[in-house]
Amino acid sequence: xxxxxxxxxxxxxxxxxxxxxxxxxxxxxxxxxxxxxxxxxxxxxxxxxxxxxxxxxxxxxxxxxxxxxxxxxxxxxxxxxxxxxxxxxxxxxxxxxxxxxxxxxxxxxxxxxxxxxxxxxxxxxxxxxxxxxxxxxxxxxxxxxxxxxxxxxxxxxxxxxxxxxxxxxxxxxxxxxxxxxxxxxxxxxxxxxxxxxxxxxxxxxxxxxxxxxxxxxxxxxxxxxxxxxxxxxxxxxxxxxxxxxxxxxxxxxxxxxxxxxxxxxxxxxxxxxxxxxxxxxxxxxxxxxxxxxxxxxxxxxxxxxxxxxxxxxxxxxxxxxxxxxxxxxxxxxxxxxxxxxxxxxxxxxxxxxxxxxxxxxxxxxxxxxxxxxxxxxxxxxxxxxxxxxxxxxxxxxxxxxxxxxxxxxxxxxxxxxxxxxxxxxxxxxxxx
Numbered sequence: 001x002x003x004x005x006x007x008x009x010x011x012x013x014x015x016x017x018x019x020x021x022x023x024x025x026x027x028x029x030x031x032x033x034x035x036x037x038x039x040x041x042x043x044x045x046x047x048x049x050x051x052x053x054x055x056x057x058x059x060x061x062x063x064x065x066x067x068x069x070x071x072x073x074x075x076x077x078x079x080x081x082x083x084x085x086x087x088x089x090x091x092x093x094x095x096x097x098x099x100x101x102x103x104x105x106x107x108x109x110x111x112x113x114x115x116x117x118x119x120x121x122x123x124x125x126x127x128x129x130x131x132x133x134x135x136x137x138x139x140x141x142x143x144x145x146x147x148x149x150x151x152x153x154x155x156x157x158x159x160x161x162x163x164x165x166x167x168x169x170x171x172x173x174x175x176x177x178x179x180x181x182x183x184x185x186x187x188x189x190x191x192x193x194x195x196x197x198x199x200x201x202x203x204x205x206x207x208x209x210x211x212x213x214x215x216x217x218x219x220x221x222x223x224x225x226x227x228x229x230x231x232x233x234x235x236x237x238x239x240x241x242x243x244x245x246x247x248x249x250x251x252x253x254x255x256x257x258x259x260x261x262x263x264x265x266x267x268x269x270x271x272x273x274x275x276x277x278x279x280x281x282x283x284x285x286x287x288x289x290x291x292x293x294x295x296x297x298x299x300x301x302x303x304x305x306x307x308x309x310x311x312x313x314x315x316x317x318x319x320x321x322x323x324x325x326x327x328x329x330x331x332x333x334x335x336x337x338x339x340x341x342x343x344x345x346x347x348x349x350x351x352x353x354x355x356x357x358x359x360x361x362x363x364x365x366x367x368x369x370x371x372x373x374x375x376x377x378x379x380x381x382x383x384x385x386x387x388x389x390x391x392x393x394x395x396x397x398x399x400x401x402x403x404x405x406x407x408x409x410x411x412x413x414x415x416x417x418x419x420x421x422x423x424x425x426x427x428x429x430x431x432x
Contacts, residue, residue, distance in 0.1 A: 001046060003220040003260040008036035016042060020055045025364060034058045038253065039289040041160075041262040043094060043118040046220035048157035051116035054093045056264060057291040061363050062319040062354035063093035065120070065293070065327045066347050068111070071337045075102030081114055083343045088117055090347040090391065092328070094160070096120040098187075100129055109156060118159035120224065122188050123150045124205075139195055143204040151215050160222035162266065163212065164188040165205040165252050166245040167228035169196060175229060175241040182232035185269075189228025209252060213259045222262040224293055225249040230269030234301055237271040238279060250287040264291035264325065271297040276314055280321040293325040294318055307333035308342075308349035315350060319357030326350050351390055380408045380419055 007014045013028045017035065020042060021028040034040035040057030044050055056063050066087035068080050080099070087095055094117055099107045104126050112119055127149040128138035150161065167189045175184065184190045192203050205212055216223055229245040231237040246265070253263040265287045271279055276297060283292045296311035297318060303310035311329030319326060330338040330346035338346070358366035369388065376384035382399055389395035402411045409417035 006260045008032040038257040041222050043160040043222040045157050045159045056325045062357045063325050064350040065094045066092035067096045069097045069099035070101035072101045074337045086344050091351045094118040112157045120160040122162045139198045154219040154221050162224045162226040163205050164192050164226040164228035166248040167192045171244045174244045178241045180236045185232025186228045216261045224264050227266040234270045234272045264293045267294040273299045276317045277321045291324040294323050295327045308346045312349040312353040315353035316356045320360040
């Protein structure tokens with residue numbers, strides 16, 4: 001079996017690429033070119049059918065990911081499937097199952113069967129949970145546990161994996177010298193760092209990376225190289241440890257591409273506004289234009305309860321500067337396990353960020369959508385405005401909350417509606 005990269009390198013256009021080209025309104029040849037050189041990925045397991053696949057990378061519209069999954073304190077499969085439905089309904093292009101509670105295999109299988117979009121996971125989570133349940137500690141995981149779990153999830157149909165291969169003995173020692181305020185905030189990164197030093201061994205995902213690539217290539221699973229050393233505070237942003245990991249990821253990405261495995265690079269994290277563009281430029285330069293998948297980034301540490309807005313601010317700037325893929329942040333970030341409404345709010349905030357960046361990047365579909373909305377507002381066409389909204393249900397609720405005396409205006413300006421006043425001005429005084 002040939003992977004998508006290998007098909008593209010053979011100068012052939014796959015049916016998947018043709019389908020993506022129609023959606024993106026882009027040239028199939030161009031998509032294939034970027035796929036072949038590692039600047040674009042299409043996360044899709046070779047053995048799983050997806051109703052709505054997507055392309056992430058150069059010249060594509062900005063995509064967003066929503067995280068769902070059980071926790072050790074809350075494990076309800078029905079709720080997670082509702083979150084999946086809500087995430088997809090409001091525009092998530094992919095969803096990651098980050099479950100660590102309950103019956104993990106059943107949860108992942110149900111999510112895969114239920115989803116119409118690509119599904120990603122962090123395999124070390126499940127490996128750690130199994131080791132903890134069977135042997136009393138995740139520190140008793142073995143290399144074989146991790147590799148077999150990767151193979152199991154790939155065979156099940158997972159489309160992309162986050163693997164924290166850049167958390168190595170060398171990079172963690174850099175972190176120690178750095179004396180960060182927050183240390184390691186990545187769950188996968190913290191698991192790997194603790195395992196490495198407890199067992200006095202190198203990270204198996206890094207040490208046996210070629211074995212991992214063989215599994216990924218077999219199923220054409222996209223590799224998302226995790227940012228295990230991402231900053232968890234704006235005061236830790238763009239430090240030596242973060243950059244050291246990024247350089248490791250660049251080398252691993254090159255090896256993966258050479259083996260026919262699609263790769264994207266994960267990035268920060270908490271980053272002050274004035275460092276975001278620099279972070280995007282660094283990733284693109286060091287990693288040779290590989291797709292950049294970022295969490296947020298969050299531009300301040302004080303937005304608890306509103307971190308979906310915090311992440312959207314950073315995400316819009318990052319994506320307009322060249323980031324390709326935004327991982328949503330919910331209002332419950334840092335505080336609790338997200339509920340169904342949190343998922344909705346997180347997805348919509350990230351969609352606003354992605355769409356704003358698409359407009360800035362000149363994506364034709366995005367610009368056309370905004371023009372239609374502006375035309376509807378100019379014509380005071382409320383039904384069209386509602387239909388064109390990111391969340392038509394909410395827009396309709398606000399419109400109908402207080403019915404105006406004049407149905408051609410809103411209740412904010414009422415008789416003094418600027419658009420109606422300008423219509424009168426044009427009709428009476430400015431007409432040719």
